[in-house]
Amino acid sequence: MTDASMTDLSYPGAPEAGLKDYFALLKPRVMSLVVFTALVGLLVAPVAVNPFLGFVAILCIAVGGGASGALNMWWDADIDAIMRRTKSRPIPAGKTTPGDALALGLALSGFSVLVLFLAAGPLAAGLLAFTIFFYAVIYTMWLKRSTPQNIVIGGAAGAFPPMIGWAAATGNIAIESVLMFALTFMWTPPHFWALALFVKSDYGDAGVPMLTETHGRRSTRRHILAYTVLLVPVALGLGFTSIGGPIYLAIAVVLNLQFLGGAWQLFRRSEEQAEADGYAAEKKVFKISLGYLFLHFGALLIEAALRPWGGSWQILSGLVGA
Amino acid sequence: MRVEHELHHRRRGRNWGVGLLLVGFVALIFGLTVVKTLSLGSIVELERFDHVARPQLVPQEGAAQ
Known part of the structure; x- marks a missing residue:
């Protein structure tokens, strides 16, 4: 994926990042809460949604959430290496490079927002883009290391998925x-x-x-x-x-x-x-x-x-x- | 005789995974296209996306009479 992975050619025995390492960059446990609350937001909306469009919307919200997780791991690689709970994440464990996480995060962000726009319209896509920006930039890069209220602010990013699910179904905010x-x-x-x-x-x-x-x-x-x-x-x-x-x-x-x-x-x-x-x-x-x-x-x-x-x-x- | 590079063995799992993801992406876009097209309802709506002049799309004068 990057220049670093090309060097593997000269070290055939070096550990190779597998798909599961890239998947781990997406924070799958956080993703499960995102999927559940977004799905509820979509299903409780008073508008019937085409099942395929609903599936695509939830997939995009999940992938968007995963993308912000990868961007978070890219930025926080230095502190993840210090803390016991995060030491085994793919970057500090040496399984993937920070560049891989950044590329994956940016690519999946673009993919999820664009496809959600096609499937559910501009409001849902805009909310997803804002959520990714909020988590990756406002929370991770700015406030996480500067205020003890970081968890309050980070919680806002995790709270958007039901709103996006609702917007995907109805096209509005209520x-x-x-x-x-x-x-x-x-x-x-x-x-x-x-x-x-x-x-x-x-x-x-x-x-x-x-x-x-x-x-x-x-x-x-x-x-x-x-x-x-x-x-x-x-x-x-x-x-x-x-x-x-x-x-x-x-x-x-x-x-x-x-x-x-x-x-x-x-x-x-x-x-x-x-x-x-x-x-x-x-x-x-x-x-x-x-x-x-x-x-x-x-x-x-x-x-x-x-x-x-x-x-x-x-x-x-x-x-x-x- | 074709000798496969060792790298191909090492990355087989990842290559298959990426291949399946790409197939999934194509299926996703194809499905979206089908659903969006079918939801247009009228053939006239569908023809609006064709960049060819369609005389039948132009409202006819006195068509109501």
């Missing part, structure tokens, strides 16, 4: 898609900071400011509670839009009570208490946060699946009237 964005955006900080409280990270060694290290663990606990409180009205508000309904609301109430209760518990705890029980509450809140987003989007899918029968409100009123 309150429903904005709230789906806000749900993922507000969920990211408490989810990540709960993890940061019990996992010993080496971000500090790599020069990446993390809230737990710059402002301390007490402040991180306050931040978790604040973002969770702000998350609740967003999650419940979505239930009163055209894509919500009683099933979504019932699930959202339970999940938000659980999450809020967990965040309150973390806020009340001291470091000594947390250390004494091996960060049990922190681990529990992180676990709750994992199911939180998945179940909210899953509930939206259930509501959409009931739409051919008049929607869940109508089904419920029929059951109550019977």
Whole structure:
């Protein structure tokens, strides 16, 4: 792919980058969340989408997400080599070169935006292009190493996919898609900071400011509670839009009570208490946060699946009237 | 007799992968073309993309009478 790989000709025994190494540059685990939320955004939209166009749209969103992951690995190769969690990524492990990651990221960015434009129109393509730019440039190159609020900003890039899925189906932006964005955006900080409280990270060694290290663990606990409180009205508000309904609301109430209760518990705890029980509450809140987003989007899918029968409100009123 | 370079052996997996990706890309664009074309509905709409003068596309005077 680059001059560096040409040198392999003179070293036949040298390790060769395989397809799976290039695939690893796309951050497949992050991609799975992107695919799921984008798919929900597309399926809950009140417009029937041609299945093939829907497939192409989701593929493009996934590839675009992967492209921004490759650009992130290209730029962050220096700090990835320092941190334990990222040491085995393809570039620091010596499997691919930074140039490979840059070329792959740029090529896939162009491909995904262009094909999404052809399949779903200018708004969806424009949103995808902005998401890639936001993650690769605003987050990775600019803010990640300069502010402890980096995770909040990075979360915005991860929150765009349902909005792009919605735009691919409808060609517009609506309150429903904005709230789906806000749900993922507000969920990211408490989810990540709960993890940061019990996992010993080496971000500090790599020069990446993390809230737990710059402002301390007490402040991180306050931040978790604040973002969770702000998350609740967003999650419940979505239930009163055209894509919500009683099933979504019932699930959202339970999940938000659980999450809020967990965040309150973390806020009340001291470091000594947390250390004494091996960060049990922190681990529990992180676990709750994992199911939180998945179940909210899953509930939206259930509501959409009931739409051919008049929607869940109508089904419920029929059951109550019977 | 054709002797295959060692590099071809080493990169066989990658070459097959790239080949399959290219075939997938062609299928994707072909599928998009078919779906977009069929969704036009009317043959007149389809003919608008043909850069040839089509007298039948020009509205006829008094056609409504």
